[in-house]
Amino acid sequence: MNSTLHLRIRSNIQKQILSGSWPPGYRIPFEHELVARYRCSRMTVNKAIASLVSAGLIVRRRRAGSFVAEPRVQSAVLEIPDIRAKIEERGQTYSLQLLSRRRRKPAGRREYERTLAAGGDLLAVRCLHLANGRPYALEERLISLVAVPEAASIDFSLEPPGSWLLRHIPWTEAEHRIRAIDASEEEADLLELSSHRACLELSRRTLRGPEHITRVRLLFPGSGFDLVAHFAPLGK
Amino acid sequence: MNSTLHLRIRSNIQKQILSGSWPPGYRIPFEHELVARYRCSRMTVNKAIASLVSAGLIVRRRRAGSFVAEPRVQSAVLEIPDIRAKIEERGQTYSLQLLSRRRRKPAGRREYERTLAAGGDLLAVRCLHLANGRPYALEERLISLVAVPEAASIDFSLEPPGSWLLRHIPWTEAEHRIRAIDASEEEADLLELSSHRACLELSRRTLRGPEHITRVRLLFPGSGFDLVAHFAPLGK
DNA sequence: GATTAGACTATGTATAGACATTATTGCAGC
DNA sequence: GCTGCAATAATGTCTATACATAGTCTAATC
CATH class of the missing domain: 1.10.10.10 (Winged helix-like DNA-binding domain superfamily/Winged helix DNA-binding domain)
Structure with missing residues (x-):
């Protein structure tokens, strides 16, 4: 007892x-x-x-x-791993390939880009996470330079933008969406997929209070990636 | 304040x-x-x-x-929807098609089936969840008849096994795994998928204390299904 | 210098009481 | 029967105090 x-x-x-x-x-x-x-x-x-x-x-x-209490809607705590940490904990070497990085205005047609930009510019970063030199995940990220002006001077070729943001910017809220999609031609090419194109897509938008900070889309080859969620009514 | x-x-x-x-x-x-x-x-x-x-x-x-505290590993609360409720809340009609239902011994080669069966029989149920008559998700479920003997006398053609279990069996722990996979020929056929075969696979095993209750695999067509997870450091 | 013993102190647990808040219940009056 | 008011009872918040416990720091010892 x-x-x-x-x-x-x-x-x-x-x-x-x-x-x-x-x-x-x-x-x-x-x-x-x-x-x-x-x-x-x-x-x-x-x-x-x-x-x-x-x-x-x-x-x-x-x-x-x-x-x-009435039985709740099934819910579970989902661990969203730090990609670098996850790869290294499996004993593989992590590397990062910066595909593109540019400062731009929000695309007029995209509602969420205008919301995120909040009247200023966006930083659009695209990069590939590699495990033992092989593609592990494709990241497409938008960062609000109104919310995070420091990001403009960071070159994300060494530290992935996700890790940098997590270490520097406090946040209050995050919303995730998880889907399965078929990779596009170009994405399949980058991820070196041949026949099986099924990918797990994780999109996340992060807020600090009412302020939008960043929006990211991560694409994982379906075969190589699991998300594990765990639920128990009480801690321990 | x-x-x-x-x-x-x-x-x-x-x-x-x-x-x-x-x-x-x-x-x-x-x-x-x-x-x-x-x-x-x-x-x-x-x-x-x-x-x-x-x-x-x-x-x-x-x-x-x-x-x-040091910033935690990213984690979020994942809502795992009750399929029937989710469909009906979108204003569609829910229906259930029981594909097969049989009592059997655990397959010797499968470690987890023997664990689940705990020396007794398993109830294997396969069914299709339909929204407006169109396939929405494919469910494959194993129920331990040692843990849940009542299930043997339930015919799951009206109420899906998940809902029935949730209403009748208290549980203490659940573990989920989420992956993206390509549907097999047969699965694609059942789900009426044509070109896009990417599916979200949700597997869950449910425990009551040390006792294994059930194991389920749900296959959702990637295009029609989102999981949404939400995180905020504090409630409200 | 390294190790150990002991003093110190912030947190951890628990008590017994007080008053506030609020939803229910039951009674009185219409 | 219906309405509204007052008594009631359970939770919600807070206080002041007490002792336990376990890391941390210091100083004495090896």
Whole structure:
């Protein structure tokens, strides 16, 4: 059993829920009942329940009590790997090939480019991530020079723009989209794909508060790449 | 500004971190300093910091102090949609076509089938999810009849096995793998794909404690399907 | 100089009480 | 029966205090 009292209380409650003894909608014992049961103070019980609330297992309603939450929409924590780290952890050597890098105005037709640019210029970077000299992923990135003026003076031929941004620019929000697509002729060529053209496309836009920072599209050959997502109701 | 004191303290600290004023590794003020600053009790400050710890923004070391966490590996919360709900929310009609359903022993060569079966039989279900009568996803599922004996008597031609399991079996852990693959001849045929064969493959295995419950492989035509993942350091 | 023992101190856990907030419940009056 | 008000009860927030625990730092020792 766990070491501290509030963790013990939490895990006892959690067991009831996960075993199905306390189904969704079930009213768990009131704080004062748990206080009596465990002979502890209300704050301790409160702490235990609060952590189950933040884990999404319990919802609380004043005056009414605390209830087992309805099963949530399936969700999972997706690890989006740092490409360089992932390659090196497999014992391969990472290298980067800068394909193009130019400063330009947003394309008028593209709504999202204008939003990202916020009245200023964009930095468009295209590069290829290589593992042991073989193509691993194709990156197309747009950076707002309004949000990140420093980027204008960085030459991204050594450090990939993603890593540089992560190290220098704090961000508050990111949205990812994951699709499967067939690589275009040119993309297949760059990624050295022959017959199998299925690729995993990961697009991400990153915000700092209301401000758009960057937008990236990463193309991974389907055969060589997995995303792993993991879900457990509570940490540990 | 927020209503309650500990939320106000939390959001002030969070601002310092997200704006970059307090970079990773920075030692934030000690609890007793914050107590003096906000003229409140230590428990209140503690609650504020504890919530930043559970959000991963701060790490604490006894005797040394509390520090801004190193930027984590990029991670995001991935919503794994209930297929039926997703289709219906787009205003399309959902239907299900049961392709096969049989009870069998695990295939000896497949390690994971033996693990899943746990000495008993498996229920193998194959079905097609349709939106407005057109193929939307192909599902191949194995259910452990040791873990879920009730499943043996369910005919999955009305309710898809995923929804049924979600409603009846509590689970504790799930692991997902996402890849892009080319559909096989037969799969392309079932999904009515012509030229573009790129598909998103989602595999999931679900556990209840140490017990394996089910394993599923979902194949989505690449063009018609997106997974969206979202990340923000703190809820709201 | 390197190692170890002990003092120090910030965090970790827990208590017992207080008052605030709010949704429910039940009662009184229409 | 319906409406509205007041009593009630459960959670939400906060305080002041206490002791435990475990890294860190210093200083004494080898």
